[in-house]
Amino acid sequence: xxVGAIVLxxxxxxxxxxxxxLLADLAGRPVLSRTxxxxxxxxxxxxxxxxxxxxxxxxxxxxxRGLSKVRALVNGGRERQDSVWAxxxxxxxxxxxxxxxxxxxLITPGGIAACIERAQEGTSVIAGGPAVDTIKVVDExxxxxxxxxxxxxxxxxxxxxxxxxxxxxxxxxxQRDGVLATDDxxxxxxxxxxxxxxxxxxxxxxxxxxxxxxxxxxxLGARSEVRTGIGIDSHRFGEGRRLVLGxxxxxxxxxxxxxxxxxxxxxxxxxALLGAAGLGDIGAQFGTGDPRWSxxxxxxxxxxxxxxxxxxxxxxQSVDATVIAERPRLRPYIxxxxxxxxxxxxxxxxxxxxxxxxxxxxxxxxxxxxxxxxAVATVRMRRxxxxxxxxxx
Numbered sequence: 001x002x003v004g005a006i007v008l009x010x011x012x013x014x015x016x017x018x019x020x021x022l023l024a025d026l027a028g029r030p031v032l033s034r035t036x037x038x039x040x041x042x043x044x045x046x047x048x049x050x051x052x053x054x055x056x057x058x059x060x061x062x063x064x065r066g067l068s069k070v071r072a073l074v075n076g077g078r079e080r081q082d083s084v085w086a087x088x089x090x091x092x093x094x095x096x097x098x099x100x101x102x103x104x105x106l107i108t109p110g111g112i113a114a115c116i117e118r119a120q121e122g123t124s125v126i127a128g129g130p131a132v133d134t135i136k137v138v139d140e141x142x143x144x145x146x147x148x149x150x151x152x153x154x155x156x157x158x159x160x161x162x163x164x165x166x167x168x169x170x171x172x173x174x175q176r177d178g179v180l181a182t183d184d185x186x187x188x189x190x191x192x193x194x195x196x197x198x199x200x201x202x203x204x205x206x207x208x209x210x211x212x213x214x215x216x217x218x219x220l221g222a223r224s225e226v227r228t229g230i231g232i233d234s235h236r237f238g239e240g241r242r243l244v245l246g247x248x249x250x251x252x253x254x255x256x257x258x259x260x261x262x263x264x265x266x267x268x269x270x271x272a273l274l275g276a277a278g279l280g281d282i283g284a285q286f287g288t289g290d291p292r293w294s295x296x297x298x299x300x301x302x303x304x305x306x307x308x309x310x311x312x313x314x315x316x317q318s319v320d321a322t323v324i325a326e327r328p329r330l331r332p333y334i335x336x337x338x339x340x341x342x343x344x345x346x347x348x349x350x351x352x353x354x355x356x357x358x359x360x361x362x363x364x365x366x367x368x369x370x371x372x373x374x375a376v377a378t379v380r381m382r383r384x385x386x387x388x389x390x391x392x393x
């Protein structure tokens with residue numbers, strides 16, 4: 001059975017204090033980016049339609065770039081129900097459809113697959129769990145009228161998964177009868193169709209306020225661990241070469257000998273990142289036998305290293321590096337280096353520190369025979385992600 005997903009990203013973000021919840025930063029990535037990645041990585045999903053607002057269409061289009069399962073980006077309607085119908089009208093080939101709020105970024109590929117597996121039996125399935133708070137029924141004056149028994153109550157969320165024909169029938173009936181509901185399951189219930197709640201066994205909060213971002217970030221931290229790597233590189237001076245350090249060219253100086261542009265600072269950072277993620281070293285991932293890097297820009301190598309980390313479930317958090325050189329004087333170039341490196345690392349410049357020192361005349365570096373760099377990098381890595389340092393990740 002072909003399975004499609006409708007990711008709803010057309011909300012108004014009224015409670016975010018002026019920001020957009022879907023584009024808000026969550027541990028280094030936009031909220032919606034995390035949601036879309038979970039559906040992209042779920043093997044049970046074949047097709048995806050993203051429903052957005054005209055105001056966010058350009059930004060959401062950029063977030064969808066490179067996602068192979070996104071078939072269409074459509075504008076939503078005034079009500080959530082209208083947005084689901086817009087997605088459903090576009091997703092015609094699916095036998096089963098999963099509807100999910102783009103503002104629930106902690107959903108996992110495994111959680112999505114579990115809901116779909118139950119729905120393949122023909123029953124509508126919604127993610128949810130036991131209600132942990134006592135619920136009160138109140139009147140217009142907030143006076144308590146009743147306290148329902150909590151035991152049979154469930155707090156529901158998304159994804160909500162249905163046979164496509166059932167969901168389409170439910171929406172058509174609601175349109176005919178002028179009914180609005182807060183979720184799709186309520187529309188299916190009106191048809192008398194069975195709906196079951198599937199407990200994901202993990203938090204699945206919806207981002208509606210700035211405080212929710214802090215909670216979600218803390219929950220993400222519990223799913224990952226911070227690792228540290230150390231990188232060291234050095235190159236001799238070589239006549240006829242440009243001197244490039246941290247992606248910044250230093251004009252009028254003799255460059256360094258090496259396969260690429262011999263950017264020791266960037267190379268040390270790459271080694272530190274790969275080491276932190278358990279991906280070996282720069283030689284294993286960017287060997288001298290690869291013609292792409294002959295005299296190549298090492299910051300592009302750094303961009304690819306960041307991509308390799310992402311495939312392994314890791315993301316850079318910070319870098320601290322020191323260049324050891326008797327000459328030239330590097331202080332005027334430090335900020336340019338930080339800017340180039342932060343762009344390649346996709347980090348705020350405040351998370352990238354570069355310092356310069358000398359070897360005080362000691363050894364080969366002290367005799368100005370070359371330049372060396374040391375780097376320490378921290379990365380955040382998903383727990384339980386197997387890494388094969390020898391693989392072409």
